[in-house]
Amino acid sequence: MNNLDNIINGLKESGIEFLENEPLSLYTSIKIGGKCDIIIFPKDEDELLFIAGLLKKNSNGYIIMGLGTNTLFRDERINTPVISFKKGFWDIKEINPSEEKEVNSKIGLSVGSGVALSQILNYAVKNCLSGCEFFFGIPGTLGGAVKMNAGSKECMMGNIVENIEIITKEGTKLNTYKKDLQFSYRNLDIKGAGEGYFITRATLSLVRLDKSKILENINVFKERKLMQPLGEYSLGCIFKNPADNFAGKIIEEIGFKGFSNGDAVVSDKHANFIINKGGASAKDILELIKNIQQTALLQKGVELSMEIKIV
Ligand SMILES: Cc1cc2nc3c(=O)[nH]c(=O)nc-3n(C[C@H](O)[C@H](O)[C@H](O)COP(=O)(O)OP(=O)(O)OC[C@H]3O[C@@H](n4cnc5c(N)ncnc54)[C@H](O)[C@@H]3O)c2cc1C
Known part of the structure; x- marks a missing residue:
């Protein structure tokens, strides 16, 4: 079990930066993710060593993140402590x-x-x-x-x-x-x-x-x-390329280019990118992913495996 109070007390005493109740959508490039109990921002090795010790005693896991450009957080609340490298280790x-x-x-x-x-x-x-x-x-x-x-x-x-x-x-x-x-x-x-x-x-x-x-x-x-939708909210390529083929090409061939599920849209520039047009949830993205995977398997006999990390 996580002992959040112990973690918070330890962080306060050592002056390590953290936030409670933060929406993880603020920390990912696709702007999606539920609130977390706690997100911790170590600035250097000493702080991280202290955090590792604190978590070892008080938590049965943690999530590590950089800039969240390859990570899809679900919409539900995340109780596991999140360790972000956004505010340190900069030299x-x-x-x-x-x-x-x-x-x-x-x-x-x-x-x-x-x-x-x-x-x-x-x-x-x-x-x-x-x-x-x-x-x-x-x-x-x-x-x-x-x-x-x-x-x-x-x-x-x-x-x-x-x-x-x-x-x-x-x-x-x-x-x-x-x-x-x-x-x-x-x-x-x-x-x-x-x-x-x-x-x-x-x-x-x-x-x-x-x-x-x-x-x-x-x-x-x-x-x-130039062939990627760089200015949009995305996670880069969603699927790994199967051997000797391209996931984007397969997704285009099975007719998903431009296809949408709510505000989750398959990019019409590069079909291996799913874009959040503003209001998409993780659920919308995951439904779209599942739909693409099932259709690729049915029509092409290809299993598309995920490149992104789902938390
Ligand atoms: C528009 C766009 C274009 C992209 N183009 C490419 C591309 O051409 N090629 C490519 O490979 N990827 C691409 N990506 C995906 C992504 O940018 C890369 O995978 C990137 O390296 C992820 O870095 P991040 O800091 O955002 O990692 P995050 O998404 O925060 O984390 C990714 C994984 O790394 C782990 N992690 C992060 N930091 C640490 C750490 N310090 N210690 C231990 N584990 C850690 C996390 O736990 C997670 O499992 C693209 C993404 C976007 C949005």
């Missing part, structure tokens, strides 16, 4: 910044898990670092992107992550290296870390390159993103 530093200034030299960039991918990309362009151009148009935190192995078929986090610092559910700090990291399609498991680990920072392996070349590379991703 970016080059490892050995004074060395290796020549073009093509390898540079390690150590980044806090709360930093938005767009900020990392800005830093990389400014400092002539190549390797993360594919971050363009992916709206999440570093922690969320690492956990989701975000990117595309050709470029994904697993290709550039060298090591990851975590705090385990038990409250132990661990530095994990490539040999421990099992990246797969939109997932990461870390050997020996168990479930529920918090990613606190990661080192990205980048390469020094001419700025003009980096901007050229970014243009390739800009072009691709």
